Each structure stands twice: as structure tokens, then as C-alpha cells.
Amino acid sequence: MGGGITRTQALVIGGGATGVGIARDLAMRGVSVVLLERKSLGSGATGHCHCLLHSGARYAITDPGAAAECAEENAIIRRIAPYCIEDTGGIFVAISAAEERYGYDLLHAAERTHMPTEEASAATCRALEPSLTRETRMGVRVRDASVDPLALVAATAASARAAGADLRADSEVVKIRREGDSVRGVEVRDLTRGETYEIEADIVVNAAGPWAGRVAALAGVEVPVTPNAGVLVALARRVVSTVVHRCRPPSDGDIIVPLGDAAILGTTSRPAPTLDDIEVNEWEIEAVVAPAIEVVPIVVTTPRARAFAGARPLFGKALQDGRKASRGFAILDHARLHGVRGFLSVAGGKLTIHRLMAEHAADAVCSYLGVGVQAECRTAVEELPPLPPASEASSRADGALRLA
Numbered sequence: 001m002g003g004g005i006t007r008t009q010a011l012v013i014g015g016g017a018t019g020v021g022i023a024r025d026l027a028m029r030g031v032s033v034v035l036l037e038r039k040s041l042g043s044g045a046t047g048h049c050h051c052l053l054h055s056g057a058r059y060a061i062t063d064p065g066a067a068a069e070c071a072e073e074n075a076i077i078r079r080i081a082p083y084c085i086e087d088t089g090g091i092f093v094a095i096s097a098a099e100e101r102y103g104y105d106l107l108h109a110a111e112r113t114h115m116p117t118e119e120a121s122a123a124t125c126r127a128l129e130p131s132l133t134r135e136t137r138m139g140v141r142v143r144d145a146s147v148d149p150l151a152l153v154a155a156t157a158a159s160a161r162a163a164g165a166d167l168r169a170d171s172e173v174v175k176i177r178r179e180g181d182s183v184r185g186v187e188v189r190d191l192t193r194g195e196t197y198e199i200e201a202d203i204v205v206n207a208a209g210p211w212a213g214r215v216a217a218l219a220g221v222e223v224p225v226t227p228n229a230g231v232l233v234a235l236a237r238r239v240v241s242t243v244v245h246r247c248r249p250p251s252d253g254d255i256i257v258p259l260g261d262a263a264i265l266g267t268t269s270r271p272a273p274t275l276d277d278i279e280v281n282e283w284e285i286e287a288v289v290a291p292a293i294e295v296v297p298i299v300v301t302t303p304r305a306r307a308f309a310g311a312r313p314l315f316g317k318a319l320q321d322g323r324k325a326s327r328g329f330a331i332l333d334h335a336r337l338h339g340v341r342g343f344l345s346v347a348g349g350k351l352t353i354h355r356l357m358a359e360h361a362a363d364a365v366c367s368y369l370g371v372g373v374q375a376e377c378r379t380a381v382e383e384l385p386p387l388p389p390a391s392e393a394s395s396r397a398d399g400a401l402r403l404a
């Protein structure tokens with residue numbers, strides 16, 4: 001039998017930013033919690049993302065609600081996790097008349113959501129970011145930052161453990177045990193020992209990101225999460241020092257994020273038929289690199305370190321164009337939706353808003369458990385601990401973001 005306790009109040013499935021955030025939040029509220037991750041912490045969508053701590057501007061025109069959430073959480077993550085982010089700022093760069101018009105639409109939309117933005121002349125843009133093309137016509141400055149997602153997960157995990165959470169990697173949930181209309185616990189396969197054991201729980205939280213539909217099926221319920229694949233290309237040099245966006249509606253290859261000594265170009269959007277080892281096609285790499293060259297010409301001669309892909313956990317039924325799906329999230333209470341008690345699913349969202357998603361999930365858990373007024377969320381105010389150099393997520397994740 002796997003080590004540790006076999007009974008807990010809350011059991012979280014999935015050790016991405018969201019699941020680890022939920023475990024931290026619950027443990028800080030005094031709830032006993034076990035988290036099970038089938039691989040290593042941060043090895044899912046979290047470790048295969050673009051590393052952009054969104055200002056919200058990317059969604060200001062199309063999804064003002066998601067934009068406002070990003071803006072608020074951006075400020076909180078800067079405050080609680082200063083060691084995990086780099087305050088690069090961001091610029092939306094216009095290189096055509098149509099893009100210039102989009103820039104002014106963006107400024108107006110940002111004003112409506114009270115998001116700090118600033119118009120920048122072509123000269124200011126090129127002074128800030130000398131690698132920008134001479135075709136630059138204007139820009140919109142925003143409060144983006146780059147974030148190391150593996151460091152963020154490792155720091156969140158350290159804080160969760162310090163508060164009493166039991167986080168287990170290499171532990172795959174293979175069954176969700178139901179008695180009538182109530183979920184009672186899970187069956188876990190310990191992948192290092194090759195053993196299976198059971199854990200009883202008062203409530204189980206499905207935080208499996210793009211795998212959320214598969215995990216929900218183990219409990220016999222449906223969760224409308226559509227996995228959507230995105231390809232990213234890591235350059236071996238930091239060609240920009242500011243996050244550079246193309247000033248146009250979201251499309252392929254419109255963002256360049258500086259990260260340490262590297263830069264990440266991205267991304268694409270297509271249905272993800274598989275969730276592990278997503279294939280990266282040559283045409284997808286070109287779809288990311290070619291638009292980046294238009295705005296930062298030096299990309300053409302910069303060596304590429306690697307190309308990789310991740311699956312976004314988009315909330316909602318399959319859409320032809322994943323870019324039109326909301327970046328919002330929902331906490332699904334399966335008692336209300338399907339008559340199955342003791343089971344919640346977290347659907348959708350982004351890395352930038354993972355803490356908020358965790359707060360809402362933890363609120364729902366506490367309300368189910370009947371934990372009283374002392375169960376107040378403190379994750380927005382308590383800083384994460386600084387990391388030891390070789391942290392668990394950083395050293396054990398599959399290397400998607402380890403670019404050296």
C-alpha cells in the first residue's frame with residue numbers, strides 16, 4: 001500500500017498550478033488535503049505554456065471579464081511570488097494601418113476595464129525594444145510579465161506542504177469510488193512501486209486541466225473541457241527584453257516572451273486529439289516563426305533551442321476555432337449538475353488566474369465540508385517562500401521549459 005494516510009477531508013486530482021494552488025489554499029484554511037499527480041508537479045499544461053503573466057490586454061476587446069480577472073491576478077502574483085516572475089512589461093506592436101486601428105480599439109477597451117495601458121510612438125517602441133522592425137507604426141504598453149511556471153508550482157507546493165498538505169507525484173488516480181450518488185474516495189496507482197491503494201475522502205476535486213473530462217468520466221459524469229493544442233518555439237537567445245504582442249486579434253505566432261536567456265515564440269491553436277506527447281508539425285513551427293520575424297527581424301538568424309506543444313483546458317464544448325473559446329473558468333458542482341455528491345471539477349482558466357481558480361474551488365470545498373468562518377482565503381496576501389535552487393518541479397518536470 002502507498003505510504004501516508006488513507007483518509008482525508010479533501011482529495012485533489014492533478015498537480016498543475018491549479019491543483020497545487022487548491023491544496024495550498026485548503027491546507028492554509030486548516031482542511032486536511034491529499035493531492036495526487038500521475039507524473040511530476042507542473043508536468044501538464046502548466047509546464048508547457050508560454051510563460052506569460054497576462055496583463056489582460058490580450059482579452060480586453062473580446063472577453064472583458066477574463067481580462068479584468070487577469071489584470072487583478074497579475075497584480076497579486078507579482079506581490080506573492082516576486083521570485084517567480086520577471087517584470088518585463090509588454091508592448092502590442094502595430095506594423096500596418098489595420099494593426100494601428102486595432103491598437104486604438106485596444107486602448108479604448110482597456111480604458112473601459114480600467115486596465116493600465118499607454119499609447120507609445122514608434123520611436124518610443126523602438127527605444128524600449130531595439131530589435132523591433134523599422135516598420136513599427138505605434139504601440140500599446142501593458143503590464144505583462146514573464147513567469148517561470150515550474151518555479152511558481154514548486155514555491156506553491158512548498159507553501160502547501162508547510163501548511164500540512166500531502167502532495168504525491170507519480171500517483172495516478174485510476175478509479176473514483178462511488179457509493180450510490182456519493183463519491184467516497186479514489187483508487188491510486190503508485191507508479192514508482194507499481195502498487196495500487198485506496199484513499200477515502202469527504203470530497204474529491206478534479207483539477208486535471210485538459211484531462212478533466214477523462215477524470216470526470218471515472219466518476220461517471222461529463223465535464224465540457226475541450227483540449228486545444230498550442231505549439232511554441234524556444235529560441236536560444238533572448239531576442240527581446242519586453243513581451244512583444246502583435247497588435248491584432250489573437251492569431252498564430254503573435255506573442256514573443258523573454259524568459260531567462262531565451263525567448264519563446266507562440267502560439268498556434270488546434271484541436272488536441274492526444275494529450276500526452278502532442279505532435280509538433282513543421283508547418284506549425286513555421287506558423288509561429290514567420291509572423292515573429294515580421295515584427296522582430298533578428299528571429300530569422302537566431303538559433304532555435306526546441307519546439308514543444310501543450311494542451312489548453314478550454315471550458316466548453318468543442319469549437320472549430322479554439323481562439324473563440326472563453327479563457328474564463330468554472331467550478332462545477334456535480335451534485336447540482338448530475339446528482340453526484342462529494343465531487344467538484346475545475347474547468348478552463350489560465351496559469352495567470354490559477355490562484356483565483358484555487359480560491360473559488362477551496363470556497364466550494366469548505367462550504368461542502370461545513371468549515372466555518374475561520375475558513376477565510378489567505379493566498380492573495382501571504383507571500384510564497386523563496387525557492388531552494390533545485391526545487392522539485394524545476395528539476396523533475398519533463399524539461400519543456402529547461403532551455404539550456
Ligand SMILES: Cc1cc2nc3c(=O)[nH]c(=O)nc-3n(C[C@H](O)[C@H](O)[C@H](O)COP(=O)(O)OP(=O)(O)OC[C@H]3O[C@@H](n4cnc5c(N)ncnc54)[C@H](O)[C@@H]3O)c2cc1C
Nearest residue numbers: 014016017018038044045046050052173209230310351352
Ligand atoms: C501552448 C499553451 C500556452 C499557454 N500559455 C499561457 C500563458 O502564457 N499564460 C497563461 O496564463 N496561461 C497559458 N496557458 C494556459 C495554462 O497553461 C493552463 O491554463 C494552466 O497551466 C492549467 O493548469 P492546470 O493545473 O489546470 O492543468 P495542468 O497543468 O494540465 O495540470 C493537470 C494535471 O493533472 C494530471 N493528471 C491528469 N490525469 C490524472 C490522473 N488520473 N491522476 C493524477 N493526475 C492526473 C496531469 O498529469 C497534469 O499534471 C497556455 C497553455 C498552452 C497549452
